[in-house]
Amino acid sequence: MSVLKDQDPRIRAIQSRIRVVPNFPKPGIMFQDITTLLLDPKAFKDTTNLFVERYKGKNISVVAGLFSKKHEEASASASPYFRVASRFSARNGIEARGFIFGPPIALAIGAKFVPLRKPKKLPGEVFKQEYDLEYGSDCLEMHIGAVQAGERALVVDDLIATGGTLRAAMNLLERAGAEVVECACVIEIPDLKGKEKLNGKPLYVLVESR
Template sequence: MTDLKKKIRSIPDFPIKNVTFRDITTLMQDGEAFHAACDLFYERYKDRKIDKIVGIDARGFVFGAVLAYRLGIGFVPVRKKGKLPYKTISEKYNLEYGSAEMEIHADAIGRGERIVVIDDLIATGGTIAATVKLVEKLGGKVVECAFLVELPDLKGREAIKDHDVFSAMTFEGE
């Protein structure tokens, strides 16, 4: 994991002062590192009897679609409100300044389907908590929430404390 962690660019004071942005695009631009990251998720879930992968807008689409393809299963996008064309259900969540809303197609997940929810990064946990609620409203069972990067100082796991969490790497106190 150390090598993959070195592939992530840290940008201080972005998007606001005293925040360090973890830019995964540098990892994705490196073919070997991107391949290794995708393989890491595949190896974790290849024997877990997963029915679908749910990817969170937008970087969760990258890793989620690759994982679903490798597993030979369906991929379900969860998007910001107003971006999906068919009948949706939605879930609001709080941001540091205000709120936002995530949506999923109402027919995307069947009752009892085993789901892995994936995103590039977990920080405060608002987006993932909203996504988990959407999956569960549709009757899906969240097997695990998976992330390339975790920022444990922001305590995002607390927002989904009743669910298993996998993060490939952490950036603590940095």
């Protein structure tokens, strides 16, 4: 975390509003629960504003939000802190928490919001991007035509674990011809080294997991 962010009282307040729930939704997972952050209107607004302050005026025309399951990625990691033996099914995945922050950021910076979702959730023609999990693979989809070649894109999600879903999101946008400017997350689990999977793209996070 940067010195500037360390000095911002909004960061400390945001971190204090994120609840850690042990062994949810499976044994071995320390779930980073943002619902308690959303219950505090000021902390919720400050979270959005910190991203808006960073990206406003940077000619970003696309904000892409993830429908993904980062805590499953955490469970599949090599870290024993997050390790679980059982396999998750797609229907047990975490809900679309990247959708919570993406739309208000997009509106505030004058960009469109593009949802990235699991298979068979978006009607019409889509791009598909598979990515690896410990026990197989998963897939993200994006509408064909949602992003135009040359557009500057920001990928927004609530949490980065191993980085697999963020990398898949970047690949989708780049296949459509967009330039991914940065990935932005509220929370990072640094032990899982997800940043290393982003092919050198910058990652901006507000807080680290507890």
